[in-house]
Amino acid sequence: MFSMICSAALCGIKAEIIHVEVDVGEGLPLFLMVGYLSSQVKEAQERVKTAMKNSGLRLAPRRITVNLSPADIRKEGAGYDLPIAVAVLASYGHIPRQALQGILMAGELSLNGEICPVRGVLPMVRQAAAAGFRCCIVPKKNEKEGAVIKGIRVIGVSTLQEVISYLNGKHAIEPAAFCMEDMLAAGKGAKYDFREINGQEAVKRAAEVAVSGMHNLLLIGPPGSGKSMTARCIPGILPDLSLEESLEISEIYSVAGLLQEQEPLILQRPFRSPHHTVSAQALAGGGRYPRPGELSLAHRGVLFLDEMPEFRRETFEVLRQPMEEGQIQISRVSGSITYPAKAMVVAAMNPCKCGYYPDLGRCSCTPGEIRHYLGKISQPLLDRIDVTIEAPEVAYGQLTSGRRNESSEEIRKRVVKAHEIQRERYEGTSIHFNSELTAEGIRSCCPLGEKESRMMEEAYERLGLSARGYYRILKVARTIADLAGSRRISCDHIAEAVCYRSIEKKFWDA
Amino acid sequence: MEEYWLWLCSQKELYRRHIACLLGRFATPEGVFRASKREIEKVGGISAEQAEALDKSRQGFDGRESLEKLEKQGMRFISIAQGQYPDRLRRIPDPPFGLFVKGGLPEEGKRSVGIVGARRCSSYGRRMAEKLAASLAQCGAQIISGMAMGIDGYAQEAALREGGASFAVLGCGADVCYPRQNRELYGRLPESGGVLSEYPPGREPLPLHFPIRNRLISGLSDVLLVIEARERSGSLITADLALEQGKDVYALPGRVGDPLSAGCNYLISQGAGIISSGKELLESLNFHKPNHKKKENPKNLLETREKVLYSCVDLHPKSLHEIASEAGLPIQEIMAALTALEMKGIVEEPMKNYYVRR
Incomplete structure (x- = not known):
């Protein structure tokens, strides 16, 4: 007898509806699975058979055929265990087939019949809601994540037995509840505040300017000058996340399997700080079974690259295109997928290997060493950084001064206003922020008066x-x-903008 | 005769003291050339390998061909026996027996001033070296130095910029540009000055060459200026050699505790002349600046805000943050004013976000 239920496959951060079809018929006892499956999916048959046995279900030996369609999408992961088991049970008559209509389910089975969490529940539920499903059955641990989506019932289940009795109408399960407003309210207030940084006025100002136009930022300074701290504060001066943005980020985290059970929605702008030994794949995303990389995980937030010259050059080369386009395309034999990647890049570096140049009393590097150190920075990456500022060592007086520092909240108000102005100016174009301006756009959006053009001309010549x-x-x-x-x-x-210009070779020409 | 000098001075294995031993025994380079290998081996201070190499090199040696080859490389050879050999070098205790020259030699009638200092110098040192070299060049002095990174190179470049003459004494062959970063300077020196070396063409810049070469820098100079020097640095060796040769030594004072000025301050404590200002130095050296133009005080051209900032900047590079804490203006105004000063050419940014007076 034939039965069918829906599940979903992940393509990038989007989900595609997959039909799980099962036919149980006469013939030699056999469990056959087709439909362009990875070995993770093929292994499902052992888990399904054992989980059913341990849930107290004895099935007569029959020829069982499973097909996952459409057959041109590569199926990966263990999320098909539950739909396969349910469809098999429906074919055997343990579950009424009409109960499966309008339901989408995903979940991994363990051998004792428990249901384990899977990646990507958020985009699956979103897709299900969009496709008009009435209900989603997901692992208990993923139910909050699914409940974020409005307009669809999300049922969290923890054992196969529970699913069977629910579908047979013997046992009701309350759909998971989720109050978005509560979450949003709880998520306000960044962890790091600019109020905690004493002194460093120029660095703060540079951060404010960079964030206002979504320019990438480079901080140069000796060890312990608070470069990382500044970078950590930056998400706090970005405007609050809108619900749409929050969902977008949460989807990426859901696909990467990084959403916490307690916190099903990412409410704060992400801050990612990969170590400099990170591989190109981990940074940009990829792998045999593609996963989002650090740049995508920093989507709509900050990607902090500490010790920039220590990164391998090839690692940066893969960042170039995504930084330009705001998304990453990963191509595999089985098709290509796209991850969003609109992050502000904040990089930090020491001025030399020992970190103390130009303090010649403490710097122990030879001119050759300094040149070598700088030579390691990828020029193409440097070309994508608009704002560069020197972060000095903090003087004792600044550490202890009782002056009140401006809080991130106050800075953010100005940033929001600047973003507003840009939104109005770029209404109806593909540009959102000043940093995305092309040479053409600069000519039309940055008109200069006579005095100003003269100044630019002078700057061009005098400063080379x-x-x-x-x-x-x-x-x-x-x-x-x-x-x-x-x-x-x-x-x-x-x-002021000239002050933020990029490091030039001449600065290290001592 | 000159060919034999060239042959003897072109030996890569022989330093000055070896040549001196050989000449002590055979009197002339021709005598060395004609001596048997046996006899050469017997000379004290000459090893068997050196004798072997000497013996080998004279087989098939053609003096004219070697001189032509040098000429093709744009070089000349001048032996101590020639009239145009610099008199200043004849007067030092251990003059080189031959010089390989690209370009010209320092003129005898003109005053020559040596300027030496640290390779890794501060922007204060750089500024002063350039200033002094420029005003000395304007007065017609020839600047002698070692074309090293840092002070040496900056001083020589400044002299050339002013249209003066400058001479570099290298620690490698005169056809070798070392350090490579000074390629441009190396290319320009032969036109308005010269590059000289006692080492034969193609000789590598070995560390042991430089202290030996320093005696020629001091030897060719009438006065030696030490701009910035660490303790136990090459510049101090040069200063010692200058004193041995009876030359005047002047040192640029620095702040106590600044490792870059420790050497200079030590020289001053030992009695070296103090460079208190460029003008005073010129006076004490009896130089007269031709038609001295009175420079307008740059401060007169500035806006109020810029004046405040100009007074916060001095000869030592200060970071933007230091300036900000002194000036007490909003940071964006400070940045704007500093850039304006920079464009007016009275403030310079030697390092990212560090500012210094020009």
């Missing part, structure tokens, strides 16, 4: 700027003007 550097300064000047609420870019805005 490159064409790239020229455009970067204009983009940053545009952001500074937006922060000041000014329509026109003034000389002061340009002068």
Whole structure:
């Protein structure tokens, strides 16, 4: 007898509906599985058979055929265990077939019949709701994650026995409840606040400018100058996440299997800080069974690259395109998938190997060593960083001064205003922030007065700027003007932007 | 005759003292050339390998061909026997027997000033070296140095910029550009000055060559200026050699506790002249600056905000943060004003977000 139930496969952060079809018929006892399956899925038959036996179900030996369609999508993971088991049971008549209609389910079975959590429940439920399903049956540990989606019942189950009695109508299970507003309220307030950083005014200002235009930021300074601390504070001055953004991030985390049971929705902007030994795949995403990488996990948040010159060059090469396009495409034989990757990159580095240059009293590096150290930075990556600032060592006076520091909240208010201005200006274009401006856009959005053009010309000649550097300064000047609420870019805005220009070889020419 | 000098001075295995031993025994380079291998081996201080190499190199040696080859490389050879050999070097205790020259030699009638200092120098040192070299060059002095990274190179570049003459004494063959970073300077020196070396063409820059070479820097100079030197540095060796050769030594004072100035301050404590200002130095050296233009005080051209910041910046590079804590203005205004000062050319940014007066 034939029966069918729906499940879902993950493609990137999107889910695709998969039909799990089972036929139980006459013939030699056999368990046959088809439908472009990975070995993880093929192993399901042992788990399913044993879990059913241990749940007290004895099935007559028959020829069981399982098909997962459509057959052109590669199926991976252990989430098909539960739908396969349920469909088999339905074919044997243990579950009424009409009970399976309009239901999507996923879950891994353990040998004793318990149901274990799986990755990607959030996008699956989202897809199910969009496709008009009435109910999703998911592992108990994933139910909160699924309940985030409105307009669909999400039933959390912990054993196979429970699923059977639920589908037979013998046992009712309350759908998981989730109060979005409570979560949102609880999620406010970042962990790190700029109020905790004394001094470092220029660094704070640079961070504010960078965030306002979503420019990438580079901090240069000796060890212990608070570069990491500054970077950690940056998510706190980004505008609050909207629900849509929050769902988007949560989906990525769901696919990566990083969502916590207690916290089914990511409510704070992510901050990812991969170690410099990270591989290119781990940074950009990929692997035999693709998973989102650090850049995607930092989506709509901050990707912090500490000790930038220590990263391997190839690692950065893979970042170039995603940083430009805001998404990562991973191609495999079985098809290509896309992960979103709109993160602000914050990099930090020491000025030299020992970290103390230009303090010649303490720096023990030779000029050759300093050059070698700088030579390790990938130029293409440097070209994508608009704001560079030096983070000095904190003087004792600054550590102990009782001056009140500005809180992240106050800074964020200004940032939000700058973002608002940019949204209005770029209404109807593909651009969202000043950092995305092309040379063409710069000409139309950054008009300069006579005095200002003269200043840029002077800067170009006197400071030996490159064409790239020229455009970067204009983009940053545009952001500074937006922060000041000014329509026109003034000389002061340009002068400040010049201060943030990239490190040039000449700075290390001692 | 000159060919034999060239032959003898081109021996890679022989340093000055070996040549001196050989000449002590055979009197002339030709005598060495004609001596039998047996006789050479017997000379004290000459090893069997050196004798072997000497013996080998004279087989098939063609003096004219070697001189032509040198010429093709853009070099000349000048032996101590020639009239154009610098008199200043004749007067030092251990003059080299031959010089390989690219470009010219220091003129006898002109004053020459040696400027030496640390390779890894501060921007204060750089600034002062450039300033002094430039004003000395304007007064017609020739600048002698070692074309090293740091002070040496900066001083020589500044002299050339002012249209003056500068001479570099290398610790390797005159056809070898060392350090490579100074390629541009190396290329320009022969046109308005020269590059010289006592080592034969192609000789590598071995560490032991440099202290030996230093006696030529001091020897070719009438006065030696030490700009920045650490304790036990090469610049102090040069200063010692200059004193032995009876030259005046001047040192640029620095802050106590600054490792880069420790050597200079030591020299001063030992009685070296103090470079208190460029003008005073020129006066004490009896130089007269031609048609001295009175420079307008740069401060007169500034806006109020810029004046405040200009007074916060001094000759030692200060970080943006130090300046900010002194000036007490909002940080964005400080950045704007510093950039404005930088564009007006009175403040410089030697390192990222560090500022110094020009």
